[in-house]
Amino acid sequence: MSGWLAVFAKLPRPGSVKTRMCPPLDWETAARLYEAMLDDVLAESERAAGRAGLELVVAVDSAEGASLLSRRGPAGARFVEQVGSGLAARMTHLARSARAAGAPRLLMRGSDSPGLPATALCDAAEAVAPGGGAEVALSPAPDGGYNLVALSSRALDRGFSGAVDLFDHAMSNGRELEATRARATAASLRTELLAPSRDIDRAEDLVSLEAWRGASADSPCPATLSFVEQHALWPGARPASSPSKP
Secondary structure, X not given: OOOXXXXXXXXXXXXXXXXXXXXXXXXXXXXXXXXXXXXXXXHXXXXXXXXXXXXXXXXXXXXXXXXXXXXXXXXXXXXEEOOOOOHHHHHHHHHHHHXXXXXXXXXXXXXXXXXXXXXXXXXXXXXXXXXXXXXXEEEEOOOOOEEEEEEEHHHHHHHOOOOOOOOOOOOOOOOHHHHHHHHHHHOOOOEEEOOOOOXXXXXXXXXXXXXXXXOHHHOOOHXXXXXXXXXXXXXXXXXXXXXXXX
């Protein structure tokens, strides 16, 4: 394999995922929506990993979650537990693990962006391949963060050796993209911005799926679209519900 493609995931348990969508969703519906999103993310990531010659690694937020999700597949993926306190530390641990294993490049994506297609993942892998022109490539999100980061072999060496840590900055503050790019520049790493992407964190974010509505067979997120249609979750068409914490 010519590197890792890592997906950060959670066990789809009511009350622990997509909580910012509640209300208007209830906890059970939000968890099932996340489950559909995760199915799409894993399927599209598996497709991209095969095309780009990458090993698919699914980093789950608990050992229990890693064990349970591994039974769902994809069959060729390696499921591991996330290590660290907070997202930044967990991303850093995975990057250092990839570096220690001699992975020539690493892609990391979340599970909140089911609309991110395999072609975008392959473009990211190509961007940080030898001769690709970039050492850190990121897909910006509208909120100032990013849904995908790709690191070359040199980025893994220079960005996570000794006291250097590309992700040693605050997360979820709307400046993650800016901060990661600044740290990469300080480490003399060439950066590239990929095509932007969107995540689904709030109910109103479902509108971003409109581009594929009615054409789920050709979309990167058919399971998500099917769930949204079946439960009438489109913005403006959602049935009111009141969540009750399990």
